[in-house]
Amino acid sequence: MIRKVNRVIQDFLRPIRLEIGKMIWDRKEKKSLELLQGDRVDMKKIKSILFLRYDGKIGDMVINTLLFREVKKVYPDIKIGVVGRGAAKDIIKFNPYVDEIYEYEKGKESSLGKRVRAEGYDVVIDFSEMLRVNQMKLINLCGGKINIGLDKVNWKLFDLSYKKSYDKHITDMYKNILRLLEIENPDLTYDIYSDEVVKNRIDGIVKNIDGDIVILNPYAASKHRSFNREKILEISKRVLKDEKNVLLFIGEPSKKVEIDGIIEKLNSNRVFYPELKGILDVAELISHAKYIVTPDTSIVHIAVAKGIPMTAVYRLDTEDNNSKVWGPNSKIAKQIFSKDVAKTGEEADINKFEVEEIGL
Structure with missing residues (x-):
């Protein structure tokens, strides 16, 4: 009961906090209109771009890698910085298209903003659908000459805005961003790079495995999107029916x-169940697999980056078109769906599917 009351209070206060935060931080000291050419950035005048990916979402960072590469391909001398958080930072730790990585810590926006401002980024690109107050503060303090945001047409803090389509894959949104940077017809594949330490560690694991590796990732961030014990056993037995599979x-x-x-x-x-030391170990192990089975998680996007066939399990879409917007978007990936329909106030169960649908 206390938790429910607290949630109601927070839901009431949230829009008030956001409105106050916008009053404070939705402003720019200077408009650098000379860096714009109509509704696009004049890339001949740009020396640096900062991408804000402070949400810590690993899958989002995997997809973001196409932006770093495509910018560097066309503008190799531009400095690319990325603000990241947690394990998502490891996805770009060895990325040759990223020049600087900044650690985001909630509550330390002032020190990070001061550091970024001192480096004088020309363009700052944010991906937030809804900006929280601390994020507004960070963008303001970064002091980007041109700020670009998602659906931020009526914001003073932003100079350019791009759109997200909810009936197309998320990479369509990234094409919209690249268009603002005068880049057309981009390659929409993703990149994940490891170092020799990671590769050698995973080589040490797989060299002792005699058979075709099938990887099962049973868990997502939410229990409603994770496979339960019964379903894990069902999937496992299906995999093991083929004696060549490990x-x-x-x-x-x-x-x-x-x-x-x-x-x-x-x-x-x-x-x-191999002992792995982080998300790059996971990514490198996936690169050795014949097949992946996973619910809707970052593993979907890692498998796409590595070009590995998979079955990705999703719950039925509601209004958000999640399986289309954030799906694998790969010809060698199969999507299957739980048949459970959520009741009012509840979440659908991802386990209501037949394991025979898995494309092994």
């Missing part, structure tokens, strides 16, 4: 007890 589980260390219990139940010498 099943590898991936999942956070917090899931080790549950995965170990499932492996014990399967009672097979063709099932493993």
